Amino acid sequence: MLNKLPQSGYTLCxxxxxxxxxSINSRMIPGKDDGKVxxxxxxxxxxxxxxxxxxxHPMIMRAPETFQLLT
Incomplete structure (x- = not known):
């Protein structure tokens, strides 16, 4: 597992x-989280x-806001 991702060489959102x-996963993740990260x-x-x-986490790709941000 990476401790830190490298800086990207392109425009990134x-x-x-x-x-x-x-809630079980969230208790193991420090800080605010989406249940996975x-x-x-x-x-x-x-x-x-x-x-x-x-x-x-599993609903981010299906969220209407996500589609609006990507267009």
Missing amino acids: IIAGDRSIN SIENTKIEGTHQHIVLQRP
Whole structure:
């Protein structure tokens, strides 16, 4: 497992979630999280945009807000 992702060489937008449907996983993840990954661990230096949606991890790709951000 990587401790830190390298800086990207292109324009990058990260979309993270801050809701969890898995309270057991969330107890093991430090800080705010989406049940799979902490918001802090989604940050990469040099990111163009970092957006946090009020969604659990499996629902981020299905969220209407995600589609709006990608168009």
